[in-house]
Amino acid sequence: MTRAPTARTTSVIDDWINAADNALRTLSGAHTAARPTPAHKENPEPLSTEESRLSASLMRVNHVGEICAQALYNAQLVATRNPALREKFRHAAREETDHLAWTQQRLRDLNARPSLLNPLWYAGAFGIGLVAGRIGDGTSLGFVVETEAQVEQHLASHLDRLPASDSASRAIVEQMKIDEAQHGAQAQQAGAAELPAPVRWAMRAAAKVMTTTAHYV
Numbered sequence: 001m002t003r004a005p006t007a008r009t010t011s012v013i014d015d016w017i018n019a020a021d022n023a024l025r026t027l028s029g030a031h032t033a034a035r036p037t038p039a040h041k042e043n044p045e046p047l048s049t050e051e052s053r054l055s056a057s058l059m060r061v062n063h064v065g066e067i068c069a070q071a072l073y074n075a076q077l078v079a080t081r082n083p084a085l086r087e088k089f090r091h092a093a094r095e096e097t098d099h100l101a102w103t104q105q106r107l108r109d110l111n112a113r114p115s116l117l118n119p120l121w122y123a124g125a126f127g128i129g130l131v132a133g134r135i136g137d138g139t140s141l142g143f144v145v146e147t148e149a150q151v152e153q154h155l156a157s158h159l160d161r162l163p164a165s166d167s168a169s170r171a172i173v174e175q176m177k178i179d180e181a182q183h184g185a186q187a188q189q190a191g192a193a194e195l196p197a198p199v200r201w202a203m204r205a206a207a208k209v210m211t212t213t214a215h216y217v
Contacts, residue, residue, distance in 0.1 A: 018074075026070045027122060033100075037101075039168035045167070046165075051165065056112030058158050059106050061215055065211075066100035072128070074093060075127070092144075115213075115214045143203075148187070
C-alpha cells in the first residue's frame with residue numbers, strides 16, 4: 001500500500017521547489033527590488049572610459065556576491081527546521097534581493113555584463129550553505145557572521161577604489177555595506193557559533209579566488 005506523503009515530506013519538497021525557483025530567477029535576472037535603488041538619489045557625473053571600466057568590474061564582483069548570498073540563504077532555508085530561523089533567513093534574502101537588483105541595474109547603466117560564471121558561483125555557495133546548515137543552526141549562523149564580515153570589508157575596499165565621480169555606484173555600495181553589517185549582527189544575536197580558524201581562512205581564500213575571477217570574467 002502506498003503511503004500518503006506526510007506534512008514534513010511535503011514541506012521539504014516545497015522547500016526544494018522554492019530553492020529551484022529562486023535559483024532560476026536569480027540566474028535569469030528576474031528578481032526585482034522592493035526598495036528603490038540608492039543610485040537614483042544621485043546625479044552622477046559622466047565617467048571616463050577608464051573610470052567606467054573600473055566601476056563595471058567592481059560592480060560585477062558585487063553582483064556575484066549577491067548571487068552567492070541568494071544561494072547561501074536559500075540553502076540554509078532548506079537545511080534548517082527552526083521556524084524562527086527560517087524567517088530570519090527569508091528576511092535577509094529579501095534584502096539581498098534588493099542588492100542583487102541594484103547591482104544588476106548598475107551594470108546595465110555602465111553597459112557591462114554580469115559574470116559568465118554565475119551558475120558556478122551559485123552552485124558553489126548553495127552547496128556550502130547546505131553543508132553548514134546540515135551541521136547545525138549554530139554553525140549555519142556562524143557561517144553567516146563570517147561571510148557578512150568578509151563582505152563588509154570587501155565593500156569598504158570598493159568604496160576606496162570606486163571613482164570619486166561615480167556617486168551612483170558608491171551610493172549602492174554604501175547601502176549594501178550597512179545592510180550586510182545588520183545581517184551579521186542579527187546572525188550573531190540569533191546564536192551563531194564561532195567557526196574554527198582554518199574554516200575562516202578557507203572561506204577567505206575561496207572569496208579571493210571568486211572576486212579576482214569575477215573582476216574579469
